[in-house]
Structures are given as C-alpha cells and as structure tokens.
Amino acid sequence: KKFPPGPTSLPFIGNIHQLIYYCWKHKGVVPAFDYFRQTYGDVFTLWLGPIPHVSICDYETSQEVFVKNGNKYKDRFLPPIFEHVSENLGLVSANGESWAEMRRFALGAFRTMGVGRDLMEERILAELDARCAKIDADAVNGKTIVHTTEFFDLTVGSVINSVLIGKRFDSHNKDEFLKLKGLIDSAADLFTIFDLTVPIWLLKKLCPERYAKIVESQVEIINFVSREANERYEKVKSGEFTINSEDPQDFVEAYLAKMEQEKEKGTTNLYTMECLKHVIGDLWLAGQDTTATTLVSGFNQFVNHPEVVKKCREELMKLTDNGSRPLSLKDRAESHYLNATIAEIQRHASILNVNFWRYNHEATTIKGYPVDSGSVITAQLGALHVNNDIFKNAEKFYPERFIEDPKLLNQVIPFGIGKRSCVGENIARSEIYLMIGNLLLRYDIKPFGDVTSTEDKLPYSAGKLPDKTVKLEFCKL
C-alpha cells in the first residue's frame, strides 16, 4: 500500500503506540501532530490500527485536496455509533444525497433569513442588548462580575435557538437551556475512545447497558431540541399556524415550507420530520458550544493582553464616532485591527485538536505522494494553526502578524475547508465580530481573582477546552 511518509507501523496496532508516546512527550495531541509534521513533512500518515490516516498540515495542500478536488472528499468517515444514531439523516453524521440536499437547503435558508446581513445583525444585537441590560442591572459601582462561560453559553445558545425555532432564552425559560446544556454535557462525558471506534454489534454484545445509555442520551437531546418543531408541525396541520414561505422567520418555518412544496411536486421524500429533527439537532450541537468556546478563549486572551484590547478599542471608537452607535457588520472592511485580533483568537482557540475525517475512495496523489484508496484523510486544523513555517512564533498571541502580512488571514481556517466545511460559518463569524466588538465598546474587561490561563485544559482529547471557570470584571465605559 502506498501512502505519504510516517513512522514505521506495527501489525494490528499501527502507529497507536507512537501516537500515545509523542502525545505524552510533547504534552498534547496538537504538539504531537506538529512533531510528526516537522519530522515527515506537511503531509504524513499514521496507521490507527488497520486504518491509514493521512493528515495535511498546510493550507496550500488542504486547498488543493479539499477545494480543487473537493468532490472526491465529500464523505465523512464516521464513528459507528454516530452512524447508528443518525441513520444517515442530518448534516454532521450523514453522507450522500440526503446530506447534500440538507446542506444546500440549510445554506439557502440561512441566506433567506438574512445571515451575514442586517437581519442576522439585528438578532445578534438584540440578544446582546438584553444580556448587557442584565450585566448593567447587576452592577455595583459600575462593575459586574461575569462568569464568561455562563454568559457566552446563554447568549450564543439564545441566538442559535432564535435562528432555528424563533425563540430566545430569557429569565422565564432559562431552565430549558440549562436542561439542554446539561443533557449535552453529560452525553459528552459518556463517550470514550472505545465507544467511538468499536463496531455496534460488538458494543451491543459486550456492553449492552452502555450501548443503551449512549443511544438514549443522543435520542433525548435530539428530541428535546426538536420538540418545538414537532409542535409547530402539528399546528400547521390543524390550521393554527400558517407558513410564510416567502419570508420565513426561522429555520423550522423555512423547512416546513420546503416540505410542503416537495410534497406538492412529489419530487423527493428527503424532507421528513425525522430528518428535520436531526438537522436541527446537528445545527444546535455544532453551533452552540463551538462559538461560545471561541468567545471564552478570546476573553481569556484579552485579560492577558490588555495592549491588544487598547488597540482594538481605539479603532472601534474611531469607527463608531466615540461609541455613539453600535459596531455593525458593515464596519468589517475598516476594522483591520479587530479583524486581525479575531483571526488570532480563532487560530489559538482552534477548537478541534483532531479534525473530522473524510474517506478517500480512490487512489490519488497528494503533494507528490501516492495515496491508495481506503485511507481516511483530513486537514489537521489544530496542527496547521501552530505550523511555525506559516505562523512565525506560533505560540505567541500576536494579532499584528496579520497586519504585517494580510495574506496570512486566508491561512486561518477554523471552520474547515471544502465541501464539508462549517455550515454555520457566516452565523459564527457575525456573532464573534459583533459580540467582541460591541462588548469592548461597552466595557473595560479586567481579571477577577487568579490570573486567567490560556492553556488547553484537555490537550489529550479531540477537542480543545479553554479555562471555563474564569470570572471577569466588566466595568461600564
């Protein structure tokens, strides 16, 4: 079998032992991948047991493979348990026609609902105003102690919920959000690497209770997130709710309109309530924690880098006439330093230590190396973002790197690249820009208690975790 270079592998276990050793030696998955990159080049192979796993750690090759030849790498390689629960429905854990149709639909629905434009901006700013009103109401001598994870979890959760089902979370229904967040967190705690790799028949046979618990927790989350969609569907059927297909107010309305159209045309049977449940579940799960985590990481960086906050604020004050109006998405073209700061936040936050895998169905060549079919392949985003050949002194938090070389901005790809890149990129970019910019215009941010760490708290896992215990002092400007 022909693959790009990598460490010599052993029968059955492949390179798993070296992966564990270098993770231990370099104190994390991303530094271990970075070590393999430095030793074997930007494209290298690790055998995970019988599966050859090709990692790409530079932007040019990722672009060549996943964008120019994107059609070859559309299929996601999924852990068996995900495939089993999703039944190939939804966005994250689906492949083929159903995935392609739902992805096209989701992107179109977001566009119709004004994502990236004024309508989305209004939604985000209204949410931020409501949250800031609470901060201001709680202030003592102009200062409020804010637990940033709770703040951003709820703010982002509220925006995504309002986009999907038209309902934000406030003091009346905050418990619903907490219940959902609790379900998601405890489901995530349940998973081990064993559950993610073992075939379903074996999991059922060896640990039937564990299997039942995992499936139950996933189904409970999807049912909880989608229960309002079902209620709406019932109201449509009973005539209590009329769908506005020209100007849908939320994702569910857009979907139900599409369902009706498809039914009338008799063209596809892909638009079902079961599929909607999975699509909403995926959008919720993929959209809430990712964005909130990025914002928490950003504010952890801010309290360690007051000089960056100062420069951002100077730029924001100029752009908004001394803060006399909120920062708008229209300001993006002029807010060079804030844009650079956000790129640096996302490069450091780079929320996936190990990116999702794609199937390589046919033999091909990548960066001059032959690659046989049957491998899994990925743009290894975490390792790409710490690649010192691209980002000099990569460990340093230094937004100026993007001012000195604006082309570097293109090389930060926290949302992935190609046909399976993030569906919510525009929503997330709008949220991050408006929330960071407008909070810096409204408040001076100071540390409260211990010095805030910017380290990854789970360096050996697939996802990054910033210090989520941080409390900060928000002082009204």
Ligand code: HEM
């Ligand atoms: C800062 C925030 C976010 C980050 C860093 C992020 C990152 C990512 C990444 C790296 C992927 C996988 C790309 C790949 O397989 O190569 C992904 C996929 C996905 N994201 Fe996001 N995401 C964010 C926010 C969101 C939001 C707000 C939504 C929904 C509204 C969302 C929905 C999705 C979905 C549905 C997929 C699967 C797409 C597919 O398989 O076709 N994400 N995201």
